[in-house]
Amino acid sequence: MSTTIIHHPSQIDFDKPGKTHYRMAFPLDSGWGSSLVPITIINGYRAGKVSATPRGLAAFGGTHGNEWEGQVAVKRLCQELDPAEISGKIILMPQLSESACAANQRISPLDGVNMNRAFPGNARGTISYRIADFVKRYIFPQVRVVVDIHAGGREGGFALCTSFHPVPDPAQFDEIAKVASLFDLPFQLIYSSQMASGLLTDEAEAEGKIAIGGEFGFGEGVNRKGVLHAFEGIRNILKHYDMLSGEILKIDQARPSLPRLVDARNIEDYIPCPRPGIWEPLVDLGDEVKHGQLVGRLHDFSDHTAEPLELRAHQDGVLIMMCAAASCQQGLTLYVIARDASIANK
Numbered sequence: 001m002s003t004t005i006i007h008h009p010s011q012i013d014f015d016k017p018g019k020t021h022y023r024m025a026f027p028l029d030s031g032w033g034s035s036l037v038p039i040t041i042i043n044g045y046r047a048g049k050v051s052a053t054p055r056g057l058a059a060f061g062g063t064h065g066n067e068w069e070g071q072v073a074v075k076r077l078c079q080e081l082d083p084a085e086i087s088g089k090i091i092l093m094p095q096l097s098e099s100a101c102a103a104n105q106r107i108s109p110l111d112g113v114n115m116n117r118a119f120p121g122n123a124r125g126t127i128s129y130r131i132a133d134f135v136k137r138y139i140f141p142q143v144r145v146v147v148d149i150h151a152g153g154r155e156g157g158f159a160l161c162t163s164f165h166p167v168p169d170p171a172q173f174d175e176i177a178k179v180a181s182l183f184d185l186p187f188q189l190i191y192s193s194q195m196a197s198g199l200l201t202d203e204a205e206a207e208g209k210i211a212i213g214g215e216f217g218f219g220e221g222v223n224r225k226g227v228l229h230a231f232e233g234i235r236n237i238l239k240h241y242d243m244l245s246g247e248i249l250k251i252d253q254a255r256p257s258l259p260r261l262v263d264a265r266n267i268e269d270y271i272p273c274p275r276p277g278i279w280e281p282l283v284d285l286g287d288e289v290k291h292g293q294l295v296g297r298l299h300d301f302s303d304h305t306a307e308p309l310e311l312r313a314h315q316d317g318v319l320i321m322m323c324a325a326a327s328c329q330q331g332l333t334l335y336v337i338a339r340d341a342s343i344a345n346k
């Protein structure tokens, strides 16, 4: 497959029938050269059912460079989606922060900026802000559904989940929750808007789009199930909107139930590590915990005779995220306990 290197968004023909591969050159801040960010645009040949809403989907991987499941799954979609089976427009960006991906780092080594805190972007900012600005001004207007595939990287372990914020519009929230369930992961996490700002999905949901994130693995590896659910989940979303022919796939045949909706919208559910130490977990990711239950012990090896600090669950719920490394620094999120939720009590 050939890709065309372009230097300005006006060189992208967003309506060209079929499948076109580009690499968009974003000039470096530090010298001569560019970060070549891959983009594939598909305008399907298949006549779909008539729809009142414009159909378009954008899927991103590599917003954080050391999270690989989305990069692998979206790259595979670039290769395998056949315009003959597609109705509507699909935009695929497997390595949004290309420089971070090339370096296997969370943030771009070029400007030290976290792409997932750089939105809405800045056309005159450093490279990460310029890429965010490109997404905001040129990609988002083309689509209604936005999917950003993440993983834990080195930040922490996650029970495999899709994630989205508690957006105020009930119809938008219900559609986001429904579409997120098509990834068929064990959990759907409603997470706190207070944790961070400037997220890609923040910007998309503020524009009223169906915006879905998720954690498809961790540890800078490639989680087999994470890739499967990312790849087939995006295909399921396309089928849901009649953008791709075929039946919606039950991805996890071993789990008959729907994904479990859990809620960690409160910032108090994100437990900061109270002091530096070595974390000894006593429960596993995805486990049920009860209020007062011992979640883990924090050890201080400067005095091997010292009692460890015991951390106990502040509420009943599911351990959805936890520090994956032994060493945890003061202030970093040690774990998150999410409560059961239902669409009815959102």
Ligand SMILES: [Zn+2]
Binding pocket: 063, 064, 067, 116, 150, 151
């Ligand atoms: Zn991430």
